[in-house]
Amino acid sequence: MNESQHLSSQFDEDLGRLRTHVLQMGGMVETQISSAVDAYATGEIGSVKSIVDADHKVNELEKAIDDDCAHIIAKRQPAASDLRLVLGISKIVTDLERAGDEAKKIAKGVRRIYENGHVPSQFGIGVRHLAEAALIMVRQALDAFARLDTEQARSVIRADSEVDTEFKSIIRQLITHMMEDPRTITTSIDIITIARAIERIGDHAKNISEQVIYVVEGRDIRHTGKEGIK
Amino acid sequence: MQIHDQPTLKAEARNLNFYYGEKQALSNINMPIYDKKVTALIGPSGCGKSTYLRSFNRMHDLYPGNRYEGEIRFFPDNTNLLAPEVDPIEVRMRIGMVFQKPNPFPKTIFENVAYGLRVRGENNKRALDDKVEQALRGAAIWDEVKDRLQDLAPNLSGGQQQRLCIARALATDPELLLFDEPTSALDPIATGAIEELVHELKKRVTILIVTHNMQQAARVSDYTAYMYLGEMIEFGKTDEIFIKPQDKRTEDYITGRMG
Numbered sequence: 001m002n003e004s005q006h007l008s009s010q011f012d013e014d015l016g017r018l019r020t021h022v023l024q025m026g027g028m029v030e031t032q033i034s035s036a037v038d039a040y041a042t043g044e045i046g047s048v049k050s051i052v053d054a055d056h057k058v059n060e061l062e063k064a065i066d067d068d069c070a071h072i073i074a075k076r077q078p079a080a081s082d083l084r085l086v087l088g089i090s091k092i093v094t095d096l097e098r099a100g101d102e103a104k105k106i107a108k109g110v111r112r113i114y115e116n117g118h119v120p121s122q123f124g125i126g127v128r129h130l131a132e133a134a135l136i137m138v139r140q141a142l143d144a145f146a147r148l149d150t151e152q153a154r155s156v157i158r159a160d161s162e163v164d165t166e167f168k169s170i171i172r173q174l175i176t177h178m179m180e181d182p183r184t185i186t187t188s189i190d191i192i193t194i195a196r197a198i199e200r201i202g203d204h205a206k207n208i209s210e211q212v213i214y215v216v217e218g219r220d221i222r223h224t225g226k227e228g229i230k
Numbered sequence: 231m232q233i234h235d236q237p238t239l240k241a242e243a244r245n246l247n248f249y250y251g252e253k254q255a256l257s258n259i260n261m262p263i264y265d266k267k268v269t270a271l272i273g274p275s276g277c278g279k280s281t282y283l284r285s286f287n288r289m290h291d292l293y294p295g296n297r298y299e300g301e302i303r304f305f306p307d308n309t310n311l312l313a314p315e316v317d318p319i320e321v322r323m324r325i326g327m328v329f330q331k332p333n334p335f336p337k338t339i340f341e342n343v344a345y346g347l348r349v350r351g352e353n354n355k356r357a358l359d360d361k362v363e364q365a366l367r368g369a370a371i372w373d374e375v376k377d378r379l380q381d382l383a384p385n386l387s388g389g390q391q392q393r394l395c396i397a398r399a400l401a402t403d404p405e406l407l408l409f410d411e412p413t414s415a416l417d418p419i420a421t422g423a424i425e426e427l428v429h430e431l432k433k434r435v436t437i438l439i440v441t442h443n444m445q446q447a448a449r450v451s452d453y454t455a456y457m458y459l460g461e462m463i464e465f466g467k468t469d470e471i472f473i474k475p476q477d478k479r480t481e482d483y484i485t486g487r488m489g
């Protein structure tokens with residue numbers, strides 16, 4: 001990344017503000033996810049409403065940031081690292097917004113489970129562990145963006161395949177549960193919904209990390225498999 | 231997007247140095263110019279873009295004390311344009327030039343284009359009419375002037391004058407066209423027309439264009455070269471230069487940063 005200043009200090013300010021807004025949005029989404037994970041673990045479903053409400057703010061922020069990107073492109077015609085930063089940000093906010101949506105799904109799923117008088121941990125599967133792994137991925141992806149740290153970004157991308165593997169093993173367990181005891185089907189399906197949402201959050205963290213690498217290195221490593229993170 | 235076709239060389243600067251008397255203005259330039267592609271030269275004012283461009287058609291020969299070292303190879307015949315035995319007049323038949331300010335002769339529209347053909351010995355009226363029309367069409371100005379070919383060229387608008395100058399350059403069927411900031415004296419509409427024309431022209435002629443407008447370079451060119459203090463800092467595909475330049479100095483220039 002180019003850390004020298006532009007001839008136009010206004011342009012520096014515009015880009016600086018854009019980055020700050022992305023990190024603010026990231027902070028909100030991170031809170032949504034961690035609250036949803038807490039609700040899952042503790043059954044404190046009082047927070048569900050605030051998670052759902054936060055979604056509205058996240059959406060607004062996404063639109064505002066996209067709008068700022070459009071303005072910068074129109075006014076400044078950014079090139080090279082500036083262009084990559086603006087393009088990267090407009091993709092990153094899409095992933096953040098979707099990760100927020102997934103947090104909302106988790107929250108609603110948790111509420112259904114507890115309202116039906118169940119406790120997910122009685123199913124004894126690693127959803128909570130999965131959720132924590134995904135949450136760490138999101139934190140690290142945002143951190144990688146804040147510091148434009150491609151090493152960190154690459155480690156998030158590697159972590160994603162572990163989350164995917166863990167997700168698959170949870171699904172296998174739940175299917176076994178449902179076959180053994182059909183009364184668990186309703187709750188199992190809720191848990192599958194939750195696990196799937198968590199797995200998607202991991203995907204979004206991975207996408208964000210890929211954008212960080214694009215912004216810094218100009219390399220598009222999407223859809224390149226393991227080659228890309230070398 | 232990846233461009234897979236391997237371009238052919240139209241010209242190539244090899245270890246090119248240029249001196250205005252004692253003052254060295256170009257330092258060891260090595261650069262390909264690809265056939266039927268547009269190559270843009272960018273860089274801060276005074277970095278040597280015009281000097282480089284003018285080397286191609288031997289404009290510097292007009293002043294004593296100017297000196298070249300190295301070669302500019304011109305293909306397919308592999309002529310060294312700078313070789314003393316190569317006649318600058320011959321070179322200029324193959325290489326046309328369009329300047330920053332439109333500079334039509336104070337003659338009729340027709341004569342402006344016919345001039346170069348007459349110099350070449352074309353006197354047949356039919357042939358002249360044909361070739362003038364072709365050149366004016368090639369420069370996308372035929373429809374605007376076909377009914378007033380006997381009007382004086384300086385009465386045309388700035389944008390029309392510039393396209394007339396392009397027609398004049400096209401009349402002798404050049405292989406390479408040199409443009410030195412061809413739109414800096416024009417309004418945005420006239421500029422757009424010239425850019426559109428450049429895009430059309432590259433179907434039949436190779437183009438080397440100096441521009442101080444980076445967006446213009448990004449819009450019109452296939453390749454871009456960044457020059458600084460008489461040196462060629464970076465040459466590459468325009469897409470790559472504007473998205474991921476390799477040299478920090480190029481990056482700083484095109485993103486508008488202080489070096």
Ligand SMILES: Nc1ncnc2c1ncn2[C@@H]1O[C@H](COP(=O)(O)OP(=O)(O)O)[C@@H](O)[C@H]1O
Binds near residue numbers: 273278281
């Ligand atoms: N006729 C000349 N005699 C001496 N020096 C010149 C002459 N023309 C240009 N220069 C010098 O050569 C350098 C390159 O100039 P030029 O090629 O016009 O740059 P650019 O086109 O990139 O603005 C500058 O330092 C300029 O002052």
Ligand SMILES: [Mg+2]
Binds near residue numbers: 279280281410440
């Ligand atoms: Mg110049």
